[in-house]
Amino acid sequence: MSGQVAAVVVDVVVGVVAVVAAPALALWAPRPRRGLPRALHAVVDVIATVAAAVALVGVLAAVVPGDPIARALGEDAPEEARAALAARLGLLDDATAVPPILRPLATGGHLVGSVAGGTLTSLRGEPVAALLLPRLRASARLGLFALVVGVVTGTALGLVAGRVARGRVGRIVASATGLMVIGLAAVPRVVLGPALLVVVAVQQGLLPAGGDDVGGAIILPGLCLALPFAGVVARHVRVAAEEAAAMPFVRAALARGASAWRVDVVHVLPHALLPVVALSGLQAGAILSGAVVVERVFSWPGVGTLLVERLQRGDLPVVVAVVAVAVVAVVVANAAARALAAVVDPRLRRRP
Amino acid sequence: MTTVLQRLGLGGLILFVVVGLCGPLVVDVPAVDLARDLAPPSSSAPLGHGEVGVPLHAALLWGARGALVVGTAVTALTTTLTVLLMWCCALGPVALRRLILRAADLALAFPSLLLALALAALLPPSPLSVIAALSASSWAAPLQVLVPLADRAVASDAIRSAVALGASRRRVALVHLTPLLWSTLLVQATQGVGGAVVAEASLAFLGLSAPPLAPPFYTSWGTLLDDGTALAFAAPWLWGPPALCVFVVAASAQLAVLGRR
Numbered sequence: 001m002s003g004q005v006a007a008v009v010v011d012v013v014v015g016v017v018a019v020v021a022a023p024a025l026a027l028w029a030p031r032p033r034r035g036l037p038r039a040l041h042a043v044v045d046v047i048a049t050v051a052a053a054v055a056l057v058g059v060l061a062a063v064v065p066g067d068p069i070a071r072a073l074g075e076d077a078p079e080e081a082r083a084a085l086a087a088r089l090g091l092l093d094d095a096t097a098v099p100p101i102l103r104p105l106a107t108g109g110h111l112v113g114s115v116a117g118g119t120l121t122s123l124r125g126e127p128v129a130a131l132l133l134p135r136l137r138a139s140a141r142l143g144l145f146a147l148v149v150g151v152v153t154g155t156a157l158g159l160v161a162g163r164v165a166r167g168r169v170g171r172i173v174a175s176a177t178g179l180m181v182i183g184l185a186a187v188p189r190v191v192l193g194p195a196l197l198v199v200v201a202v203q204q205g206l207l208p209a210g211g212d213d214v215g216g217a218i219i220l221p222g223l224c225l226a227l228p229f230a231g232v233v234a235r236h237v238r239v240a241a242e243e244a245a246a247m248p249f250v251r252a253a254l255a256r257g258a259s260a261w262r263v264d265v266v267h268v269l270p271h272a273l274l275p276v277v278a279l280s281g282l283q284a285g286a287i288l289s290g291a292v293v294v295e296r297v298f299s300w301p302g303v304g305t306l307l308v309e310r311l312q313r314g315d316l317p318v319v320v321a322v323v324a325v326a327v328v329a330v331v332v333a334n335a336a337a338r339a340l341a342a343v344v345d346p347r348l349r350r351r352p
Numbered sequence: 353m354t355t356v357l358q359r360l361g362l363g364g365l366i367l368f369v370v371v372g373l374c375g376p377l378v379v380d381v382p383a384v385d386l387a388r389d390l391a392p393p394s395s396s397a398p399l400g401h402g403e404v405g406v407p408l409h410a411a412l413l414w415g416a417r418g419a420l421v422v423g424t425a426v427t428a429l430t431t432t433l434t435v436l437l438m439w440c441c442a443l444g445p446v447a448l449r450r451l452i453l454r455a456a457d458l459a460l461a462f463p464s465l466l467l468a469l470a471l472a473a474l475l476p477p478s479p480l481s482v483i484a485a486l487s488a489s490s491w492a493a494p495l496q497v498l499v500p501l502a503d504r505a506v507a508s509d510a511i512r513s514a515v516a517l518g519a520s521r522r523r524v525a526l527v528h529l530t531p532l533l534w535s536t537l538l539v540q541a542t543q544g545v546g547g548a549v550v551a552e553a554s555l556a557f558l559g560l561s562a563p564p565l566a567p568p569f570y571t572s573w574g575t576l577l578d579d580g581t582a583l584a585f586a587a588p589w590l591w592g593p594p595a596l597c598v599f600v601v602a603a604s605a606q607l608a609v610l611g612r613r
Contacts, residue, residue, distance in 0.1 A: 186606035198588070296558055
C-alpha cells in the first residue's frame, strides 16, 4: 500500500513539474544566456516542449468529461479490468486521498514518467516502444521520400516558373508552370490521395494500391505526400528566383556572356535554395498532418495508421506516445532546418 | 492574370456560401432507398446513389451546409482569439506577451491535424467538439504573422501620437491598431475557411467526424469521400464529386488571396 502511495506522490510531483515547470523552462530556454552553449539551449528547448506537450495531453485526457476507462473498455467491464487499467493509466478515483484538483496532474505525471522511462504500455498491455518502432521506420521512409521528391520537384518547378521569360515559348512555359504550382500548392492531400488511388491504382492498375511490401508501393503515397509540399516549395523558389533575376550579380553574369542555363543553375539556384531549407523545417508539421491522411488512404503501416486505429479504441497511451513522437519530430526538424540554414546562408550566422 | 485567378477564387467561395445556405432548401433530405443501393446515375439522381440508396447530389448539398457551418464557426472563433491575443501581445505587459508567444510556439510544435484528431477523439462526439478541436489547433500560426505587423503599427507615428494624446489602451486597440490590420485579418480568415473545411473533411475521412446532426441530414464531405474511395470498384461514380467539392473550396480560398499577405 505504501508503495502505491509513493507511486502516486511521484506521479503528482512529475505532473506538477511537467505542467508548470516545463513551460516555464521552455519560456526561459529560448533566450540565449551568456555561458550556455546554443546547442544546450536547443536540447533543453526540445525536452521542455515535449514534456509540456505530453503532460498537457495527459491532463486533458483526465479532465475531459466522461469516464476514460468506460470509453476504453465499455460500460460494463469487470471491476478487476477497470482497476488494472486505472493503475496502468495512473488514473485516480474517489478512493484515493489525492484531492480532485491534483488528480489530472497525477495522470499527466504518470504518462510523462512512463514515456521518459520507456515503460509505457498500450491499453492491452503491449509495450508501446515495440509497437512504435516498426511504424516509425515505415513513416520515416515515406517522409524522407516525400522530402527529397518534394524539394527536387518544387525547386525545379519554381525555377522554371520564375525564369526570366525569353521569347514567347519561354513565357508560355513559365505561365503554365506557374499555374501548375498554384494548383499543386492548393490541392488538399485528402483529395489528392483518393484521386491518385482510384485513377492510378484501381482504374489503371499501374501501381500497387496499398501496403509497403510490394515493389513500387512507396511511389503513390510518397507522391501524394510530396506534391503539395513541392507546390509550396515552388512558390517560394519562384519568388526568390524572380528576386535574384533582378539582382546585379545575375546581370553581371549575363553581361559576361554566361548562357541562360548557366545563369539559372550557377547563379540563381543557390540564391533560390536559401528559403527552401527553412521552409522544409516549417513544413514538417504540415507533412506529418498530411502523412496521417496519406497513410490511411494507401494502408501504409506507419505511425499515422497506428494513431487512427488506436484513437478509435480510445487507446490513450499510444495516442500520447504518437503525439510525443510527432512533437519531437517537428521540434527537431525546425532546429535542424535552422542550423542548416545558418550553414547554407552565412548572413544568418551573426544573428542571435 | 492574377486578378482573373483571384476573381475565380472569390466566385468559388461565394458559390460555396450560396450552395451551403440554399442547397438544402431546393433538394429533399437525402433519404434511404434500399431498392437503389449503389444505383448508377439516373435522371432523378444525376450523381448516382450511395450505400443504402442515398442520392449523392442531395448528400453533397446537405454536406455543404455542414462544411459551411464548421468552416465559419472555426474561422470566427480563431479570428476572435487571435485578435484578442494580438492586442495582449502588442499593448499588454512584456511578460504576458512572452507567455503568449511561447504558448504559440508550443502549439505550433503539434502537427495541427494530429492535435485536432486527438482532441476530437477525447471530447464527446458532437459538431461542437469538432469545431473546438479545429479551433484549438489553428490559432497559433495566424498569431505569429499578426504580432510583428502589430508591433510595427504600434511603433508607427500614428499610434505613438494617439498614445501621446492620451488615448486609452482600449481606444488604441479598437480605433487605431485593428483597422490597420483589416486586410491581413481578411486574408487569414479566407485561408482559415478553406483550411477548416479541409481539416473537417480530413477528420471525417479518418472516421472521426461528428455524428450527423440527425442522420442523414448532414453527412460530411469527408465521410462521403471515404465511402466513395472504399467503393471505387463497385460504384466508381461515388468518389469524384465529394473530392471535387473539397478541392473547389480549398483551391478557391487559396486563389482568392493569391499574392496578398
